[in-house]
Amino acid sequence: MSTQIKSPGIIVDYVKTIGIVNNGFNGRGFANPYDIVVHNDSRIFILNRCDPARAAAIRVGICTLDEEYLGEFGKGFGTGDGQFVWAVAMAMDSQDRIFITDEHSNRVTIYNTDGEYISNWGNSGSGDGELNGPAGIAVDSSGNVFVVDQHNARVQKFTAEGQFIANWGSFGSGEGQLNLPWGAAMDSDDNIYIADWRNDRIQKFTNDGEFLAAFGSTGYGEGQFQRPTGVAVDPEGFIYVADWGNERVQVLSADGSFQLILRGEATISKWASEYLASNPEEKAERDISNLIPELPAHLNTPYHISSQTEPYFWGPVSVSLDREGRLYVTETNRHRFQVYQKR
Amino acid sequence: MINNDTALMAHLLRRAGFGASRDELEGYLAMGYEGAVDTLLNPTDPGNMPDDLIRRYHVEQSELRDLPGSTAYWMYRMISTACPMEEKIALFWHGLFATGYTKLNQARTQLNQVDMFRRSGLGSFEDLLLELSRDPAMIIWLDNNENHGDNINENYGRELLELFSMGIGNYSEDDIKECARAFTGWTLGNAEYMAIRAAKDSIWPYGRIAWHFDYREDDHDDGEKTFLGETGNFNGEDIIAIIVKQESTARFLATRLFQFFAADEVSKAGENAVEAMVATYFSSGYKISDMLQTLFHSDYFKSGEARFARVKGPVEMVVGAIRMAGNYQNPSLGIEKVSNNMFFMGQGLLRPPTVEGWHEGVEWIDSGALVERVNFVAKELSDVKSPGVRSIIDRLEAGADDGVLNPSDLADGCLDLLGSIQVSDETRSVLVDYAARLGDLDLNGHQPGDQAEQRVGNMLRLVAATREYQLA
Numbered sequence: 001m002s003t004q005i006k007s008p009g010i011i012v013d014y015v016k017t018i019g020i021v022n023n024g025f026n027g028r029g030f031a032n033p034y035d036i037v038v039h040n041d042s043r044i045f046i047l048n049r050c051d052p053a054r055a056a057a058i059r060v061g062i063c064t065l066d067e068e069y070l071g072e073f074g075k076g077f078g079t080g081d082g083q084f085v086w087a088v089a090m091a092m093d094s095q096d097r098i099f100i101t102d103e104h105s106n107r108v109t110i111y112n113t114d115g116e117y118i119s120n121w122g123n124s125g126s127g128d129g130e131l132n133g134p135a136g137i138a139v140d141s142s143g144n145v146f147v148v149d150q151h152n153a154r155v156q157k158f159t160a161e162g163q164f165i166a167n168w169g170s171f172g173s174g175e176g177q178l179n180l181p182w183g184a185a186m187d188s189d190d191n192i193y194i195a196d197w198r199n200d201r202i203q204k205f206t207n208d209g210e211f212l213a214a215f216g217s218t219g220y221g222e223g224q225f226q227r228p229t230g231v232a233v234d235p236e237g238f239i240y241v242a243d244w245g246n247e248r249v250q251v252l253s254a255d256g257s258f259q260l261i262l263r264g265e266a267t268i269s270k271w272a273s274e275y276l277a278s279n280p281e282e283k284a285e286r287d288i289s290n291l292i293p294e295l296p297a298h299l300n301t302p303y304h305i306s307s308q309t310e311p312y313f314w315g316p317v318s319v320s321l322d323r324e325g326r327l328y329v330t331e332t333n334r335h336r337f338q339v340y341q342k343r
Numbered sequence: 344m345i346n347n348d349t350a351l352m353a354h355l356l357r358r359a360g361f362g363a364s365r366d367e368l369e370g371y372l373a374m375g376y377e378g379a380v381d382t383l384l385n386p387t388d389p390g391n392m393p394d395d396l397i398r399r400y401h402v403e404q405s406e407l408r409d410l411p412g413s414t415a416y417w418m419y420r421m422i423s424t425a426c427p428m429e430e431k432i433a434l435f436w437h438g439l440f441a442t443g444y445t446k447l448n449q450a451r452t453q454l455n456q457v458d459m460f461r462r463s464g465l466g467s468f469e470d471l472l473l474e475l476s477r478d479p480a481m482i483i484w485l486d487n488n489e490n491h492g493d494n495i496n497e498n499y500g501r502e503l504l505e506l507f508s509m510g511i512g513n514y515s516e517d518d519i520k521e522c523a524r525a526f527t528g529w530t531l532g533n534a535e536y537m538a539i540r541a542a543k544d545s546i547w548p549y550g551r552i553a554w555h556f557d558y559r560e561d562d563h564d565d566g567e568k569t570f571l572g573e574t575g576n577f578n579g580e581d582i583i584a585i586i587v588k589q590e591s592t593a594r595f596l597a598t599r600l601f602q603f604f605a606a607d608e609v610s611k612a613g614e615n616a617v618e619a620m621v622a623t624y625f626s627s628g629y630k631i632s633d634m635l636q637t638l639f640h641s642d643y644f645k646s647g648e649a650r651f652a653r654v655k656g657p658v659e660m661v662v663g664a665i666r667m668a669g670n671y672q673n674p675s676l677g678i679e680k681v682s683n684n685m686f687f688m689g690q691g692l693l694r695p696p697t698v699e700g701w702h703e704g705v706e707w708i709d710s711g712a713l714v715e716r717v718n719f720v721a722k723e724l725s726d727v728k729s730p731g732v733r734s735i736i737d738r739l740e741a742g743a744d745d746g747v748l749n750p751s752d753l754a755d756g757c758l759d760l761l762g763s764i765q766v767s768d769e770t771r772s773v774l775v776d777y778a779a780r781l782g783d784l785d786l787n788g789h790q791p792g793d794q795a796e797q798r799v800g801n802m803l804r805l806v807a808a809t810r811e812y813q814l815a
Contacts, residue, residue, distance in 0.1 A: 020548045032402040051403035051412060052679055085676070086400065103400075104676070182399075197399075227395050245395055272548030282545060285536035293532045295555050298462070299455070303394075307451050307553040308532075314550075315398075315405055333406040334549040 007260040009253055010238055011343040015326065018044075018067055019336025020271040025057035028069040028271055030335045033061075035230075037092040038322035039113055043070065045098060047090050049332065050077075058084045060098070060111070065326075065339070067270035073115025079105050082117035089183065089230075089318065091137040091145070093160060099145055101134040108134060108147060108162065121162025126152050129164030136184035136230070138192060140207060146184055146192055153178045155194060155209065168209030173199050176211035183230035183318060187237065195228040195241070202231055202241055202256075215239070215256035220246060223258035226302070230318035232327070234342065240319045240327055247302040247313050249329055262329070264306075264313035266338055306333070313338070348372060350763040352379060354650050355639060357815040358604045359383040360427030362663040362762050364731055365738060380639045384465060384632045386426035392419050392674070400674035408551055413450035414682035414692040417457060421662045422671050432631075433460035434658060435603045438703070440475055440507060441695035442484045448544040449480065449537075451553040453693050456480045465632040468596060468624070469587045472508065476579050479531035479554035483541055485698070487526055488534040492564040495523040502698055504586070513591040514571060521568040525582040528563030531556055593624040600634055605644055606652035607704035613649075616641040650765065651814035654707045657688035659815060660716055664723040664807070667761065669731030688715045708813065717808045724761070725804035727796040735760045736799050739786060746787035750778035757802045766811045777805055 003014040022029030034049040046061045059074035075082035085104035092098050096113040107122030122131045132151035139145055144165065145158045154169035155178075169178045179198035186192055190207045200218040202225075205211055216225045226245025233239050237254030249262040268276065276283040291310045299308065306314035315333035322328070327340040352371050356363035360383070363371070371379040397419055398405035403412030404419075421430045437457060444450060456478050463471045475481055476499075482488050485499040500523030504514050531537060531554045539545070540552070568577045571585050586592055597620035601609055609617060619641060620634045627633035638644055655663070661684055665671055671678055685692060689712050690701055701707075708716075726732060739756045740746050748756065754774035758764045766774070778784070781798060789795045806812055 021546050021550050023546060032406065034402075049402050051406070051409070053403070053409060053411065180399075227399075229399075266549065269548065275547045279545075279547075282536070282539050282543070285533075285539055289533035289536040291533075291552075293555065298458075299555055304455075304553070307551075308555055310549055310552050315402075332402055336549055 003265070005260050005262055005340075007251075010251060010259050012251070012260065012262065012327065012340045013343065014265050015339040015341050016065075017266040017269045017272075017336055017338050018063065018065075019269055019334070020275060021335035022048075023054075025054060026059070026072060030061060031057070032332045033317075033330045033335060033337065034087065034332055035089045035318045036320040036328045036330050036337060037090045037098060038320060038326075038328065039092065039096075040323060042322070043113070044328070045090065045092070045113070046330070046337070047087055047100065048072075049087050055085075058087055060090070060100070060115070062115075069271075071115070073111060075117065081120060082109060082111070084109065088135045089137050091139045091184075093139045093143055093145075095143070095160075097160065099137050099139065099160075101137050101147065103133045103135055103150065106131040106134060108137065108145070108158075110160075119161075121158075122147075128167060129156065129158070129162075131156070135182045136195065138184040138186045140186050140190045140192075142190070144207075146186075148181045148184050148194060150180050150182065150197075153181070155181070155184070155192065155205070157207075157209075166209060168205070175214060176203070176205070176209075178203070183228070183242065185231045185233050187233040188235050193231045193233055193239065195231045197227050197229060200225040200227065202228060202239065202252075213256060215252055216241075220302075222261065223250070223252065223256075225250070229316075230320075230330075232319045232321045234321055234325065238342070240321070242316045242319045242329070244315070244317055245302065247306040247316060249313065249316055249319055249327075262313075262340065264311060264316070264329070264331070264338055266311045266331075266334070266336065269336060310334070346763075348376075349759075350650075350765070351376065351645060353763040355379060355383070356427070357659075357663075357762065358431075358644075358653075359635075359639065360431060361421065361659055361666055362815075364667055364669070364734065365760050366734065368762075377640075380636060383426075383428040384636055384639075386429040386465075389420075389424040389426040389429055391425070392423040392672070397674055401678075403679070406550060407451040407454060408546060410444050410450060410691075410693060411679040411682060413444075413454060414685075415678040417454065417692055418662065418678060418682050419671065419674075421658070422665050428465075429461050432464040433457050434656075435600070436460040436464050436471075437692070438603070438695065438700040439599060440481065441698055441700035442478075442480045443695050443697075444693045446541070447480055447483055448541050449483070449551060449554060450693060451551060452480045455553065465635070466630065468592075468629040468631055469583055471631070472503070472583045472586065473580060475507070476503070476526060476529060476583065477556040479537075479556055482529065482531050482556070483538065483554070488530045488538055490523055490527050490529070492527045492562050495520065495527060495564075497523045499523065499526055506698060508586050508595060509589055509591040510595045513589065518570055521570045521577070522582050524564045524566070524568055525570070525577045526579045528559040528561070529556075529579055530559055530562070587629050590621075593621045596631075597621045597624060597634060600631070601638065602703070603653075604635060605638055605649055607654060608652075610648065612643050612646070616643040651811060653815045654704055655813060655815045656701070656703060656707060657685045657690035657712070657716070658692060660688065660813075661685050661719060664720040667731050668723045668726065668729040669734070670723065670726075670729050672730075684715065684719050688712045688719075713813075716813065720807040720812065721804040724807050725800040727792055727800045732800065732803065733791070735803070736786065736789065736796055739799060740789065743786065746785060748784045748786065750775045750783070753778045753784050753799070753802055757799070757806050761803065761806055761812070764806065764809075764811055766809055770809050770811060774802065774805060774809075778802060 055077040062070040106124040109120040136148035153171035156167040183195035201216040229244040230242035404416040490496040
């Protein structure tokens, strides 16, 4: 199993896997995690979307890179203050506020990093400042909040308090047009990158919405995407893309040229190790199993391969970076995230 | 008011599909009956709700860890497909080759089995039995992972002969043992680990790991076997080649297809259709679609005797009502609850009660199930906001003189537009009397949800409660 992935322009080392499926309503582990933000104090915040059976406990979990579980916050399923129905993505600002989108309730909910509910904003509709399916979210260096307004096929810019500033985009596949966009990320120059999900590309805009570039096309090859869901950009301009439909992460250089592919190589997390230690019969059979099997032809799609191959990404829905150059890949179907380190 | 061609096409679509709206029926009528049968039996692009869209909004239908999301995932496919026969044949095989979540705890693999039914369910029965024997869900379900060269487990061999192909009385106990020997070594990858996880319902540490077929040559008994009078060093493929040659297999399969697609009971007249299907089985090289083509073109199938001669199964009932109402065309909260409704009516997808599948026909109906059936369909069809119901209202208006329907027109129009439903005189009188309480219905200038539209919704609700609506 490789622990180093490199291209001429970039080297990425696999670090570790954190997580275990949480079948309940609180405590250690994750329930269909959808996004991650990492605080400068190294706390990792994980948004648990939760399936309907566990929706009563939609929450944000908190842990450290050393796999210490610190707790969680949230007010569960619903449309009341602090509640979520279909939570999608998070962004954190310099004031220790976490902004969380809900694509069903059409609003942005704000907690602080101590887990205290602050407020929410957003109304359903298609007028300026109104939302229809808010998905990705990002905060620029001035504290402006950018929301990917998926069903209105646009990006909207707000103040942190939800006051409308600007928007751009329309439905389509031309430059600057969007089709069910999802993830968003800022670069160090405050340009914004959008995972243009149904168009299988990443688009780059200025902070004011001027189209700058589009990267990628539909496909399975290098630099091609199948429904990209998340994007992140590091200080050197490398672009990390959650190539969700291909069950992989791709790294592009700042000009959009292909650099490398991560397929996932999960290992046993601390919590997983503790589970297996208490289930020795299961562990014994697991230890002699081939978890990267050859599959029959009809199962050779990225989705099926991932459903059968536990170390690989399955549902890599978002990518996040910390200030140490670590990459966090959130896997909703495996209830964990894999951590990589850029050299 | 009911047109004979339309009524026959509606009958075909209730059997080869889940019923049809008038728009759909008109599409099939334009093909002619023969063309419609060909189209239904040769599915091309189902155009169903795409997986990526479902997965984006329903994490539970991406992971497919638990039953509710997994059954909802199949429901979306049935609701949105343009090739309903593909789903209907998958449902047929799911009932005949019943494989249950309760033992497997592995919905993704069960849904892979359903994919296999779509892929091979209308092809050669020999190919289908081969795929079934390699299906990892079936392997765990009937313990073939415990069927070893030096210690056989007869479960799969027994059911392959009794429930899946020939029927009891057409083979001996020795044949079962020899059959089991031939399938030794037919297992799944990481069989021991997966069996432990299934038995414990373990989802740890990182969720389910789906299954795939694996053949272990070193665990296969390659010795000489005698099966149904033939002798050789048979492997599983050889056993299936012998099974499909049997007259009893042809008759078993023809009868089961008849009972699912034509009538719950095989009458004297129905026997002729079964005989014709048996003949087609052999002349076509065991091809299932050809057998069904024979059935759908038979005099029996087109006759009045075959109309409304089956009790709708819960899945047919629920999916048919949703398709007619035009609901759930996009990923929506609540789809899992709908799939639960089918369970409450007695048919939980992916969880047949035993290896024998569901007891069908009149056994679908008991007092509790009947209430569930009527309530569900009445709710779907009486919601005048639903696009399918709105289409019915528009058609009623367009077909009425000056937009005004008398009570008979309203009752007959609703019966016709819900699929040319033929009711008894007594039932029709009840419907007309109900409509007459408020006199003629004036649909001129009707607005969404107004009183005029509600009257249509109420009539559709009443039709849904008739005995005849319970039948296919």
